[in-house]
Amino acid sequence: MSTPSIAIIGAGVAGLTLASVLRVHGIRSTIFELDSSVRSRDQGGMLDLHSISGQAALREAGLYSKFQQYVRHDAQEMRAMDKHGAIYIHIKSEDNTDERPEIDRGDLRQLLVDAVDKDAIKWGTRVHEIKPSNEDANKYTVVYNGGHEATFDLVVGADGAWSRVRPLLSSEKPEYSSICFVELRISDAENRYPELFETVGRGSGFIVSDGLMLAVQSNADKTVRIYAVIPIEESKFSESNAILAKPEEARRYILDHFADWDDKIKEIILRSDDKFISRPIYELPVGIEWKSTPGLTLIGDAAHLMSPCAGEGANMAMWDGKELGLAIAGAVKSGEPLSEAVANFEQSMYKMSRPMAERSMSNRKMITSKMPSAELAAIWREQFIQDSLPREK
Known part of the structure; x- marks a missing residue:
């Protein structure tokens, strides 16, 4: 197939990962982002990038070695305490593995922004509407900045909790x-x-x-x-x-x-x-799915918004970006219809994201359940042990 035109709504980690993987495969994309610049607002604290998701995405985008310049090895220390200060878990930095190294969110976004073409991101752009194209039923038009329009073979909603793309695919709301x-x-x-x-x-x-x-x-x-x-x-x-x-x-x-x-x-x-x-x-409800629709899809929080109580949201967003980028690149190389490649990606995403969303919701409920601190710490300790085991990269 000819190289498709790709619009990505949102320059968060999901959209930027997708764009950077596409670029590796010689596919350009256009990113619509409301922020005026990469550092125009605080990006939040730090997060740990997991080997099977966030780190794997950086490897696929050719960014793993640069990522090592930002890794905060001393920040891998973790403590769990109760209200009296009693420590139930204390994992020291030197006891940690390379499965979940830490990086500040601002540094991660900068790393990803630097990996895409300089003119790929339309900073300071407000998307008003995404609508079916008048010329092709399988394409969609992005209306932005007071009436400008551009039509694409695929519009990817990477625009977070209150996505403008999601309502075109699902009635589910956060x-x-x-x-x-x-x-x-x-x-x-x-x-x-x-x-x-x-x-x-x-x-x-x-x-x-x-x-x-x-x-x-x-x-x-x-x-x-x-x-x-x-x-x-x-x-x-x-x-x-x-x-x-x-x-x-x-x-x-x-x-x-x-x-x-x-x-x-x-x-x-x-x-x-x-x-x-x-x-x-x-x-979003755990296990959200939608009828695959040519010309549209969702990734990251737009697809499977979850609480931060398991540290999986950003990692899943990057996994989504990687897998969708590979699916699109594979379709271009093989001649597979783009819609089929995207539909197959969506099925993989549902399977991957569901257990992450379940754990996030479970941890959130445990935190607010008044469960004794020692019991909660025991569950978290077991999760940490499992998460620290070497995984296929």
Whole structure:
């Protein structure tokens, strides 16, 4: 078949991975992205890239050696504690394997952006509509920036939770999980609060009790990023956001949830900077599928939005990008119809993503179930052991 025209909606890790794999195979793509630049907004904390998904995607895109320049080996430390500070799991960096090395999200996005053609990304572009082409029933037209139009053989929705492409394929919508991650930060924590930094460690920490959690991580710039995981009713988002906009009120609001936790742990909240960000957690139903439709598909959060409670979302997004890129390249080489290649990819994605979404939902429910910390830690320890075993790359 001739080389197809590919539109990717969204320059997150899913869309960028797809574009970088396509480029390796000599296939250009056009990426529509609302952000004005790669660093125009904070990309979040760090994540661990798994050998069978995130790392495999970087290998396929020819980026694995460059990835090694960003790997944070000292950040592979992990602790799980209860509200009294009792440590149930402590995995040191030197005890870790290469199965799940850490990288800051901003560095990962920059690495992927640098791997695509300079003119491939239409930064600062708002997509208004994706509609069937007037000329070909198997093509779709992207309407952007106030009326500009471009038609493509395949439009890939890599545009996250509230995808504009998904409604063309499925009636499923993200559902609120009942919990909110309130993000806090402590800048230059290692120098300003060395004792607190010692409590947190150089990697990730999960402090869980009473159906609540403080998730903490040390980023490359010495910032400690904190996520206070608390229940907030969806109907009260406006009220809670008004509180979080006022630092002192926000700090009291969060501390009220952790009132009987150890003072050393509450210091993490007390010492935070005066910026609080509400991140309500939404999920798509586990096992979401759709009727394969020529000219359209979904990857990443647009396809299988899951909570961050298993660390699988970004890895699955990159796996999706890799596999779809290989499917398209294979169709171009073999002459297989593009629609068949995409349909086969979708079936593989359903099979791969479902257990990841199930684990994410299961972990989220355990965190909020008031399960004793020791029991939860035992489950997490077993998960860590299984995840650290060498896998086929």
